Amino acid sequence: MAALARFDFTVVFAYRGQERPIDLFSNFEPSDYEIFVSRYQAGAYLLDPFFHAARQPISGVFRMRELAPDRFFSSEYFRTYYSETRLAEEIGFFVPAENGITVVLSLMRKHSTHVFPAREFALLKDAEPFAAALVKRFWSDLDPRFDAAHAERRRKASPIDAQRGVWQRLGLTTREAAIVELVLQGHSSEAVGERLGIATGTVKVHRRNVYRKLGIASQTQLLSLYLKTIQAAA
Structure with a gap:
């Protein structure tokens, strides 16, 4: 190479x-x-x-x-x-x-x-x-x-288990979890809507609801919460 x-x-x-x-x-x-x-x-x-x-x-x-x-x-x-x-x-x-x-x-x-x-x-x-x-x-x-x-991993939670568990413990719905995971990967609201077959406005409403539920105000805080939870389980 x-x-x-x-x-x-x-x-x-x-x-x-x-x-x-x-x-x-x-x-x-x-x-x-x-x-x-x-x-x-x-x-x-x-x-x-x-x-x-x-x-x-x-x-x-x-x-x-x-x-x-x-x-x-x-x-x-x-x-x-x-x-x-x-x-x-x-x-x-x-x-x-x-x-x-x-x-x-x-x-x-x-x-x-x-x-x-x-x-x-x-x-x-x-x-x-x-x-x-x-x-x-x-x-x-x-x-x-x-x-x-x-x-x-049977005796210790894997990152993917933590990924699923963090949203459940924080009270997010399946739809909300799917949206925030795509957002964290780097997809825009428009791209998320296309992938999930929903309107861009609906995506934005779900994002606002997630922020309110989690008591956060930015994607920075969302990512910090996400990574800390996963890494703690790994």
């Missing part, structure tokens, strides 16, 4: 449904590992565009901005968590594996390195079949690793 394009970090995650991702490889220093892996696995992944794309699943090479919701780069999730990564851009190789598992090999460039130029991105896209073949060869039969992690 380094012969084709310049990048600063790489990480490989495996995804299976809504389960906590498994980190297969990375080249982070300890301080960066805390942000990119530890905090990500603790619950931040639930709002990650790559996580949601891997669940579809998709295959191929994509820039983050191709998969992100329409307001992702102005969302509280981006400002509060993703901006701490100090990335200018992230590119992901999405490789569907067996039994609904998708492996994502991410190449990352810091702000000081700037985004991937079109020429390098084109080279990476050409290399996608080779990268996919390597991923499948070296990271096959991942079900046992997910099953072992699932067994561990």
Whole structure:
């Protein structure tokens, strides 16, 4: 990969449904590992565009901005968590594996390195079949690793369990929970309405009701409540 394009970090995650991702490889220093892996696995992944794309699943090479919701780069999730990564851009190789598992090999460039130029991105896209073949060869039969992690979660709540539980404990309806989760991912009210088949005005009414129920006044407070609850359970 380094012969084709310049990048600063790489990480490989495996995804299976809504389960906590498994980190297969990375080249982070300890301080960066805390942000990119530890905090990500603790619950931040639930709002990650790559996580949601891997669940579809998709295959191929994509820039983050191709998969992100329409307001992702102005969302509280981006400002509060993703901006701490100090990335200018992230590119992901999405490789569907067996039994609904998708492996994502991410190449990352810091702000000081700037985004991937079109020429390098084109080279990476050409290399996608080779990268996919390597991923499948070296990271096959991942079900046992997910099953072992699932067994561990039986005695301790997983982030996805906390995600479901936080809204229930706070008294939100199923519709309200669906709306605020999409908002936190970075979808605008208009995009939320399109996805759920309701009017934009209805989405805004639900958002106001949620804020009133929770005693908060901003998306910043909503995200803080969301992440603290999930991370406490992880």
